[in-house]
Amino acid sequence: MACVLGRWQRLLLLGLLLAASARIANGEPPTLLQFLKERQVHSGVQAPREVLAFYYTWYGRPERQGGWVHWGGENVAMHDIPESTHYPAQGAYDSHDPAVIDGHIDLAKSHGITGFIATWWGQGVYHDRAFATLLEHAGRKGFKVTVYWETAPGEGAKQVDKAVDDLCYLLKRYGAADAFLKVDGKPVIFVYGRVMNEVPLTSWPAIIQRTRQQSGRDFLLIADGYSDANAQLFDGIHTYNICGWVQGRTADELRRTAATSFSDAVHLARSRGRLSCLTIIPGYDDTKIRKPGLKAERLNGEAYRVLWEEAIKANPDWVLITSWNEWHEGSEIEPSWEDGDRYVKLTSDYARRFLETAPAPASAADKSLGLSEAQAKAMQDLYRGKTIGILPDYGSSAVFWLLTAGIQLKELSWTQTLDPEVLNPKRLPMLLYAGGEHYVRTLREEGDVEAALHRYLSDGGLLIACSHQPYPFCYDQTGRGNIAAGRLGFPIFGSGPALKGANADLSHARSWESPPSGTALTFHVNNERLPGLPAQVPFPTDGDRRWRPSIESLVGSDDVYVPLVRLKDAQGNCYGDGIAYIEHRNTSPQGGRNLYVWMRMPDLLGSNDAFFSVFSFAAAVTAKNESSSSPRDRSR
Numbered sequence: 001m002a003c004v005l006g007r008w009q010r011l012l013l014l015g016l017l018l019a020a021s022a023r024i025a026n027g028e029p030p031t032l033l034q035f036l037k038e039r040q041v042h043s044g045v046q047a048p049r050e051v052l053a054f055y056y057t058w059y060g061r062p063e064r065q066g067g068w069v070h071w072g073g074e075n076v077a078m079h080d081i082p083e084s085t086h087y088p089a090q091g092a093y094d095s096h097d098p099a100v101i102d103g104h105i106d107l108a109k110s111h112g113i114t115g116f117i118a119t120w121w122g123q124g125v126y127h128d129r130a131f132a133t134l135l136e137h138a139g140r141k142g143f144k145v146t147v148y149w150e151t152a153p154g155e156g157a158k159q160v161d162k163a164v165d166d167l168c169y170l171l172k173r174y175g176a177a178d179a180f181l182k183v184d185g186k187p188v189i190f191v192y193g194r195v196m197n198e199v200p201l202t203s204w205p206a207i208i209q210r211t212r213q214q215s216g217r218d219f220l221l222i223a224d225g226y227s228d229a230n231a232q233l234f235d236g237i238h239t240y241n242i243c244g245w246v247q248g249r250t251a252d253e254l255r256r257t258a259a260t261s262f263s264d265a266v267h268l269a270r271s272r273g274r275l276s277c278l279t280i281i282p283g284y285d286d287t288k289i290r291k292p293g294l295k296a297e298r299l300n301g302e303a304y305r306v307l308w309e310e311a312i313k314a315n316p317d318w319v320l321i322t323s324w325n326e327w328h329e330g331s332e333i334e335p336s337w338e339d340g341d342r343y344v345k346l347t348s349d350y351a352r353r354f355l356e357t358a359p360a361p362a363s364a365a366d367k368s369l370g371l372s373e374a375q376a377k378a379m380q381d382l383y384r385g386k387t388i389g390i391l392p393d394y395g396s397s398a399v400f401w402l403l404t405a406g407i408q409l410k411e412l413s414w415t416q417t418l419d420p421e422v423l424n425p426k427r428l429p430m431l432l433y434a435g436g437e438h439y440v441r442t443l444r445e446e447g448d449v450e451a452a453l454h455r456y457l458s459d460g461g462l463l464i465a466c467s468h469q470p471y472p473f474c475y476d477q478t479g480r481g482n483i484a485a486g487r488l489g490f491p492i493f494g495s496g497p498a499l500k501g502a503n504a505d506l507s508h509a510r511s512w513e514s515p516p517s518g519t520a521l522t523f524h525v526n527n528e529r530l531p532g533l534p535a536q537v538p539f540p541t542d543g544d545r546r547w548r549p550s551i552e553s554l555v556g557s558d559d560v561y562v563p564l565v566r567l568k569d570a571q572g573n574c575y576g577d578g579i580a581y582i583e584h585r586n587t588s589p590q591g592g593r594n595l596y597v598w599m600r601m602p603d604l605l606g607s608n609d610a611f612f613s614v615f616s617f618a619a620a621v622t623a624k625n626e627s628s629s630s631p632r633d634r635s636r
Helices: 007-025 032-041 100-112 126-141 156-173 195-198 201-215 228-233 251-271 297-314 344-357 373-382 398-405 447-460 603-607 607-626
Strands: 052-056 113-119 144-149 185-190 220-224 236-238 275-280 319-322 386-391 407-410 430-433 462-465 521-525 536-538 558-568 576-581 594-595
Touching: 032 201, 032 228, 032 398, 032 407, 052 144, 052 156, 052 344, 100 113, 100 126, 100 344, 113 126, 126 144, 126 195, 144 156, 156 185, 156 201, 195 220, 220 275, 228 398, 236 251, 251 275, 275 297, 297 344, 319 344, 344 536, 373 398, 373 607, 386 607, 398 407, 398 430, 398 607, 447 462, 462 607, 521 603, 576 607, 594 607, 603 607
Parallel strands: 052 113, 052 319, 113 144, 144 185, 185 220, 220 236, 236 275, 275 319, 386 407, 386 430, 430 462, 462 594
Antiparallel strands: 521 536, 521 558, 558 576, 576 594
């Protein structure tokens, strides 16, 4: 598969790559944007079909380990293990037992599974020692294995150093083995969501480049999480647990959901030239070890059948099974006392069908994420001579969309925000916060970063919040709540002045963790200001639904407030705004301008069209501000 770039993109990126190459030659790691620009030019991964199952080597028996490991005991007569949802057909076993490993490999291989993705928690620990044995036995049996990198402890430079050390260890000790999973001779390592959450996106270029240099070999990382950021940065994308959208659905409902979800995931990966992986589960039940826990019914095998069938239709590169033997969470397909060998038999039939299915031709995979050359040209015309500043620790797909559109971006460090020669509206007429909920408030003196952002706004800058978590500028560098959003001009509910008295505009507007039950909520788009978007879209029914709205009544009476996407119920009651523009005429930060985009708005409206419309609006109001004819529209 390959990712096709237009001529305008290739020329733009070529120049940027020359600068990035010079930086790398000097021993400096590339910035995230430089790294992404390089990967846009050199994207494209092709791989043979694989059916891989997540495999856990953390079990132990007293005979070998001196005590129970990850089982908590065993009642053979009652077919019960305290820390296992179901009871293994062979009873509680030891993951270091060569006979157990051989049995698992033989059974998996004979039923169409081509390899295991084994849990890995660090050098020399229990799971690492078991992996060495697993790799050795897999080599004897013509089976493939790799690791599931589970944790990357530490922060900052220490975290990067530890991550590089762990990856180099894996590549040097195991990567050359014939049985280690490879694509074009490059070892493949899967990265679990915990690591994705622990490591900031901006740290990955240094981790990847230094690991390549120190290990002396290239490798592929498959990230946990279907996001455009991951699809651009890593070599492939997957997800471990799909229980969240499997649970509570009938077989027919599951089929409809899987058809859409799987198709979208494959399209996302292929649009960026990355390996596409789809995960299927037989079911899931962790209620024995977690309270309240999650449970997705197996439906007597029908859930597994439906997911397999829809995965085959979606035609990914690899199918992943969660899991071979995660007994704690009841997702295993390994034979059990309750289900016998039903799930390995089902796997045998579907794995064969998938492995025999012709892969999608590369030409069919070469689809953009929606940005046309005409749109890119329009954006470049709007932003000619303008640079958007990007605040640190970003993860929102807004940054990656702007990069693809060819907009000039400048990555800032928190230290650079303190320099008025760097951070000022003349150099950077727009500043984008695209992180989660954390920010750095203080570097040298109490509140100096916040003061610098406030100064930028007071000088007429436009601060755009388009975060990937619900509440921008919520937690400071200490990790404690210190909500600066309101102080920086965003009238997000809970961050502005205290509410006083009855206010009709605020009678329904509020934040929540999940919406009020039984209330039909719909977003209404101001299509005059945001053309090209659907006039209405419903509030999401799944995923993260934490609502943090912008509230018009929280701004001053002489300020400008333009609601761009408003949330209402069937009776027309307003619950706040998902996108809003504010100009502070007489309130702090006086002279500043804000554009707020709630975290879920891009995917609800369609990311490409949403970003095109929002950043077109931002360019227009910036141009008006520069000509001293800012809008005074307070209409809904």
